[in-house]
Amino acid sequence: MGAVVGLGVGLGLLLVWSAFFVPRTPRSAERGPGALARLLGRAGLTSVSPASFVALCALCGTAAAVVLQAVSRTPPIALVFGVLAAYLPYALVSARARTRQAEFADVWPDAVDNLASAVRAGLSLPDAVAGLGERGPEALRPAFAAFALDYQVTGRFSDCLDRLKERLADPVGDRVVEGLRIAREVGGGELGRLLRNLSGYLRDDARLRSEMQSRQAWTVNGARLAVAAPWLVLLMMSFQGEVIRRYATPTGTAILVAGAAVCVVAYRLMMRIGRLPTERRILR
Numbered sequence: 001m002g003a004v005v006g007l008g009v010g011l012g013l014l015l016v017w018s019a020f021f022v023p024r025t026p027r028s029a030e031r032g033p034g035a036l037a038r039l040l041g042r043a044g045l046t047s048v049s050p051a052s053f054v055a056l057c058a059l060c061g062t063a064a065a066v067v068l069q070a071v072s073r074t075p076p077i078a079l080v081f082g083v084l085a086a087y088l089p090y091a092l093v094s095a096r097a098r099t100r101q102a103e104f105a106d107v108w109p110d111a112v113d114n115l116a117s118a119v120r121a122g123l124s125l126p127d128a129v130a131g132l133g134e135r136g137p138e139a140l141r142p143a144f145a146a147f148a149l150d151y152q153v154t155g156r157f158s159d160c161l162d163r164l165k166e167r168l169a170d171p172v173g174d175r176v177v178e179g180l181r182i183a184r185e186v187g188g189g190e191l192g193r194l195l196r197n198l199s200g201y202l203r204d205d206a207r208l209r210s211e212m213q214s215r216q217a218w219t220v221n222g223a224r225l226a227v228a229a230p231w232l233v234l235l236m237m238s239f240q241g242e243v244i245r246r247y248a249t250p251t252g253t254a255i256l257v258a259g260a261a262v263c264v265v266a267y268r269l270m271m272r273i274g275r276l277p278t279e280r281r282i283l284r
Contacts, residue, residue: 034050036050036053036054037050038169039093039094039097040053040093041166041169042097042100042101042169042170043093043094043096043097043100044096044100044169045093045096046166046167046169053089053093056089057086057087057089057090058086060085060086060088060089061082061083061085061086061087062082063085064078064081064082064084064085064086065078065079065081065082065085066078068081068082068238071238071239072238072239072241072244072245073241073245074238074244074245074247074248075248076247076248076252076253076256077234077238077244077247077256080231080234080256080260081231081235081238084231100139101170102213103139104139104140104168104170104172104173105172105202105205105206105209106206106210107137107138107139107140108140108172108173108176108202108206109199109200109202109203109206110136110137111132111136111137111140111176112176112195112196112198112199112202113195113196113199114131114132114135114136115128115129115132115176115180115195116192116195116196116199118131119191119192119195120192125157125180125183125184125191126151126157126184129144129147129148129151129164129180130144130147130148130151130152131144131148132144133145133146133147133148140168142167143164143167143168144164146163146164146167147160147161147163147164147167150163150164157181157184158181158184158185161177161180161181164177165177172202175198176198179191179194179195179198220270220271223266223267223270224267227263227266227267227270230259230263231263
């Protein structure tokens with residue numbers, strides 16, 4: 001009896017010890033890709049690593065600072081334009097991501113209609129999805145052609161869909177892919193109707209978003225021009241040595257810092273006020 005009690009006590013202490021002292025998986029290993037990696041994915045630059053992109057930004061900033069320092073011989077001016085040049089690649093990638101997402105939003109209804117027609121014609125679901133690599137919209141063909149190759153090599157529909165979502169990096173694509181996955185796993189007798197309803201919803205959403213963007217485009221572009229104009233003037237002044245060296249004084253540096261802060265705050269505020277609601281990827 002004493003041995004049984006001792007064994008029970010020992011087992012309980014072992015369980016308590018394992019709850020507190022067994023090494024756990026680091027939380028960083030459980031996290032998904034960072035914000036920069038997600039931005040590169042949305043821009044279609046999955047082959048570019050975040051580290052190399054950061055190195056590119058640093059290289060652009062350093063090169064611009066060295067050139068402006070050689071031209072103006074004014075360290076504050078060189079520093080300001082070095083920061084602007086370092087931000088330029090990020091701005092270009094962000095613009096590419098927005099353009100790519102808008103392009104996808106325009107062509108997804110046609111792709112969904114193509115899928116619905118293929119399913120209605122009797123094609124299997126993997127063949128219908130793979131067919132978008134040849135008959136789908138031009139913007140989506142590379143991703144679906146890669147899916148067709150993956151499925152031909154592995155034959156694992158679910159794994160190929162996961163890689164397709166990574167290539168698309170698009171919230172609408174996530175919904176379409178997950179709908180196809182459910183239809184494949186549990187049987188989708190209503191898949192055709194589901195795809196047709198989704199196509200109609202996507203068309204209405206794209207039409208409304210396009211109208212709103214066209215109405216606010218002139219306001220946003222005007223605000224961007226207003227923010228960029230002082231710095232373009234300052235860049236042209238950099239070639240006038242006697243004038244630009246006044247910014248090397250403490251007063252000139254304070255004016256540059258205050259102007260930069262006001263421009264950043266105003267630009268971010270303008271973008272936040274005029275920002276349209278964007279769909280987030282919740283099915284990654």
